[in-house]
Amino acid sequence: MASTIQSNTTFVKKISAQLGFDYCGIARAQRLDEDARRLETWLSKGFHGKMGYMERNFDLRVDPAKLVPGAKSVITLLLNYYxxxxxxxEAPKIAKYAFGMDxxxxxxxxxxxxxxELRNEIGDIDGRGFVDSAPVLERSWAVKSGLGWVGKNGNLINKQNGxxxxIATLITDLExxxxxxFARDFxxxxxxxxxxxxxxxIGSNAVIDGSKCISYLTIELKDELIAPEFKDKMEGWMFGCDICQDVCPWNRFSKPNHTEAFLPIPELLNLNTAEWEEMDESTFKTLLRNSPIKRSKWKGIQRNLKFLPAKL
Known part of the structure; x- marks a missing residue:
């Protein structure tokens, strides 16, 4: 039995590498009681802003067995996008993760x-994969899987590569x-x-007020207008924000990714503010049909452009 578990584990790591993931870690599936308390406190303070989905499915977020009955393992996978x-x-700023395909x-x-591949090799197993689109606390699982720590900016930081x-999460009933x-905070x-x-x-206690985050304001917030108090604080960001990552000393170890799908759409690197403002909705949909920027929709991008500094 022990040898089977070990061989299955070796196979999981092998497939991860073959599929191009940079890191693969495994944790025992269990209820995240401590994380549940932190999440409850965070929500009670309204730090999720108008992201109502953060309040829904609370039990699913903290208990993997609610997502995959009989869950035994949580596999966390990291894929570099630098x-x-x-x-x-001179171009309106776009978060690096959005340069290429969604x-x-x-x-x-x-x-x-x-x-x-797992089912083909091992047999009839149950499992579900998640990538930032379901109630999974992926950073918590990444820490439990030994892949890094959660920094003061709320991001998972890997000691080798920033x-x-x-982050992708695969919950399975495979032992x-x-x-x-990962036991330390560096x-x-x-x-x-x-x-x-x-x-x-970013609070002094390393708790993120998501309702103030530029990424939230330019992507998640669906209001017609961004609050005037942020008018002179957006620093040219049209979609998302990388400030807290760009200044992080650990990101001096970041290396360019090797995923062809993440090669930048040329226009995203070069279009200036006037060209974005003049873009009609049809062109926007065509140009960005495979881009995560489509999440903000044409109207959202036009709204965000109004908050860019005049010099842009």
Whole structure:
């Protein structure tokens, strides 16, 4: 039995590498009681803003057995998205993760293949893959899987390569050898992300007020207008924000990704503010049909453009 569990674990790590994931960690499936308390406190303070979905399915978020009955293992996978290319400094700023194809589509296809390979090799197992689109506390599972720690900016930080990673989670009823959890926080006394955040979204206690985050304001917030108090604090960001990652010392270890689907759409690197403002909805839908930027919709991008500094 022990040898079977070990061989299955080895196979999981092998398939992860073959599918192009940069890191793979495994944790024993269990209810996340401590995380549940933290999440409840965070929600009670309204830090989720108007992201009502964060309040729904609370039990599903903290108990993997609610998502996959009989769950025994949680596999966490990291996929690097750090780009080699940079935006034209005159272009409205776009978070690096959105330079290429929508990561949901890219990773979902990899997860489906992952499960296919597992079933083909091991047999009839139950499992579900998640990538930032279901009630899963992926960063908590990444820490429990030994892949890094959650920094003061709320991002998972990997000691070898920083934080520019997508996180995917695969919950399964397959028993596997768990990795040792990541036990240390290597942020230390560093407060660069806290000091650099223009909207004060990162509290001194390393708790993120999502309702103030530029990524929330430019993507998740669906109001017709962004609150005037943020008018001079957006620092040119049209979609998302990378400030807290760009200033993080651990990201000096980031290396360009090797995923073809994440190669930047050329226009996203070069279009200036006027060109974005003049873009009609039909062109927007055509240009960004495979991009995560479509989440903000044409109207959302036009709204965000009004908050860019005049010099852009």
């Amino acid at each position: 780009p080699e290319e940079k935006q034209n400094p 990561y949901h589509d890219v990773i979902r296809a990899k997860m489906n293949e992952f499960l296919f 934080s520019f990673f997508f 596997l050898v768990a990795d040792d959890p 942020c230390g006394s560093c407060t660069r992300c806290i000091e650099a955040c223009p909207t004060d979204a």
